[in-house]
Amino acid sequence: MQKPCLKEAKVRTNSVVKTRDYHIDDSLKTLGKNKKYFIRTYGCQMNEHDTENIKAILEDMSFTETDEMENADLILLNTCAIRENAHNKVFGMIGRIKHLKETKPNIIAGICGCMAQEEVVVDEILNKYNWLNLVFGTHNIDNLPNLLQKVYAGEKQIEVYSIEGDITENMPAKRDSKYKAWVNIMYGCDKFCTYCIVPYTRGKQRSRTMNDIIKEVMDLKSQGYKEVTLLGQNVNAYGKDLDADYDMSDLLEAVAETGIERVRFITSHPWDFTDKMIDVIKNHDNVMPYIHLPLQSGSDRILKLMGRRYTKESYLKLFNKLKEIPNVSITTDIIVGFPGETREDFEETLDVVNTCKYDSAFTFIFSSREGTPAAKMKDDISLKEKEDRLHELNVLVNKYAKEANDKYLNKEVLVLLEGKSNKGDNLMGYTETMKLVNVKASEEYLGQIVKVKITEVKTWSMDGVIVK
């Protein structure tokens, strides 16, 4: 048994990051024969992409996927630890699995992802949910075949490393989409914002080499993919941990030069955004003019307590530079009710929102995460007050989101049609600026980038028709 350790997860050293290749023994390739798996994913795009890897590994072992948990022989929850409510959802689901296991005791159930990296969670599992068969961490995904072999031999498996982390290349992926793909460019995070659990659950920042990334993008392009999204907690810091003479602007340029039709990247920490990168975005038509630029707070005092290393003024300066990218859309993340946030601090946040008029924003109430510095800060604002602030912020955010969308009415935009819309017989897709559009079109258009005229605009989506 290898349990996670909070103390170890905090450590950062100069140790060299090891890169290994994914390998599965032939003897394990039939372990899942006649068995079905069900996987539920919580959290961010990193987790979504990890799930794509896990699915492919399971299918390499002859498991087949089912959408119905009740029919599964193997159930996995790929979890997120970012806020309390993510936790609660997972524990609710664990309750449902327990129920199912009472009637079907042979079901194998396990959890992985960011909650599996938390010492407190694994302790709770060992105390209260000891019937779970498998717990594995974000650094242990490539070892899943061996872990499952032991589980099927009757041994419970807990394998969670809290080490800083390695890189596994050539992991297979069963991608959700045939048209757009996630591409990890880096793992982990070294920023240690005081409220955030991610540096503890994902380990130190490890960039993949430019060669490996470009190879993956070229492969995707030759398979017919139209869009790649470069993934990392701080993509702008890409390469800083490598002994290499390239950075994020060079990588972005190289990915653009592969000629793949659309390139996106998330998430950009304001701290590392360089002018060179802005130039690359401006100079390449296939780098999409869409930037997610988390603000978190507009108050310098709170930003300092959060450890974000920028000020309201420097954020706005960067924002204004980004606004010079033609047709750009900018979205953000905001936390309200950080420990000690006063009404005046909150008004600074509202002030930034009124200035930036974001295309949209994800807004959250601060959630205390055990082991982070902010969890120890004095928090004397009532939940009611925090909820009121969130509501006030959301009203403003929605107003600007609608205003941003309104500008699209009767305009022609390019949309990559990626799936069926859940409204009527339409298809859905995103504009270059990441606006969701429902388009009247038959299925033959799936996977195509088409010119669409916007006929109706709502706060979170638009309707349109194809123009020839």
Ligand code: SAH
């Ligand atoms: N790496 C990204 C953020 C990833 S987490 C960045 O630095 O911008 C996604 C968002 O969740 C964060 O931007 C933040 O707004 C929110 N978040 C993170 N920890 C939180 C916490 N403890 N409570 C509430 N929101 C949190």
Ligand code: SF4
């Ligand atoms: Fe969390 Fe900050 Fe890292 Fe983003 S940059 S993942 S908010 S520690």
Ligand code: F3S
């Ligand atoms: Fe959640 Fe882990 Fe992502 S905590 S937001 S799944 S990195």
